[in-house]
Amino acid sequence: MTSVEFEARIAALWVFPIKSCAGISVTQAVLTPTGLVHDRAWMVVDAEGEMLTQRELPRMALVQPELVHSGTGVTELVLHASGMVALHLPTVSVQGASPQARPTTVRVWDDAVPAFDMGTAASAWLTEFLGESLGPLRLVRFDERHKRVASRKWAQGVEALNQFSDGFPVLVASTASLDELNTRLAQQGVDAVDMRRFRANLVLSGVHAHDEDRVGVMTLDTDTGPVQLHPVKPCPRCPIPNIDPDTGTSAPVVSDTLQIYRQDARVNGAVTFGMNTIPLSGVGQTLRVGQVVSAPWSF
Known part of the structure; x- marks a missing residue:
């Protein structure tokens, strides 16, 4: 089936500046080759440069980044957390011009990539808030000159790029998919959860649960x-x-509930929620909440 039968709207846009820390809800965002601008541009690592996430440090969810904009773009990354004085960090250009930053190499999954260490103040702040169980922590920024390429097998030969995202530039989910989960949680007497747990960049409305799993190329109408x-x-x-x-x-309870109905043969029976997507065209365009998204069905 190739006719356009799927139509949705962007209900929310989320940018996650620091991998595995809290996200920022935005009304608009520029699409770059690596996803929404500033998404997963920073990452927390241990002293050996190994990626750290909420899997190891659940309190990372409580670190709230802020991006400070000026006439020249984003000039500061600010870290907020309960009981901590806000930490203001200058952003780092691809040349690593900030005196606080030094070139380093870090590992995200199986990829060793160049990055810039954001300095001792960031290290001390993160280690104080997240604890010393894994030793001193560091904050690094991705070196934008490097091409970290997504799996060509899944990208079907397209050169799709990432910064510190797990593997693909843009994650899409829908409000209906979340509603389906919350209905099942309510049947167990469990409170509803929100989309922040799933860390999607584009949240769609106006569709049925998990329709995003069953469509071909999505076309978004921008200005x-x-x-x-x-x-x-x-x-x-x-x-x-x-x-x-x-x-x-x-x-x-969330994983246990998803296990009941969200095992996906396409990924060897793993539990899934949301679809990883790659840009085919429109890099440099601005996505906005309310824009129409259309696609052909793909079964």
Whole structure:
């Protein structure tokens, strides 16, 4: 079936500047080759440069980044957390011009990539708030000169780029998919959860539960031309959705509930929620809440 039968609207846009820390809800965002601008541009690592996430440090969910804008773009990354004085960090250009930053190499999953260490103040702040169980922590920024390429198998030969995202530039989910989960949680007497647990960049409304799993190339109507996002891989889920983004505490009920009805043969039976997508066209365009998204069905 190739006719356009799927139509939705962007209900929310989320940018996650620091991998596995809290996100920022925005009304608009520029699409770059690596996803929404500033998404997963920073990452927390241990002293050996290994990626750290909420899997190891659930309190990362309580670190709230802020991006400070000026006439020349984003000039500061500010870290906020309960009981901590806000930490203001200058952003780092691709040349690493900030005196606080030094070139380093870090690992995100199996990829060793160049980055810039954001300095001792960031290290001390993160280590104080997140604890010393894993030794001194560091904050790094991705070196934008480096091409970290997504799996060509899943991207079907397209050169799709990432910064510190798990594997693909843009994650799409829908309000209906979340509603389906919350209906099942309510049947167990469990309070509803919100989309922050699933860390999607684009949240769609006006569709049925998990319709995003079953469509071909998504076309987004922007003010200056169309954007095309190709859904390429269902998003397998680790235990992070079990972590309450307001408390940093974990309970297995979300994963246990998804296990009942969200095993996906396309990823060897893994539990999935949301679709990883890659840009095919429209890099540089601005996505906005309320824009129409259309696609052909793909079964």
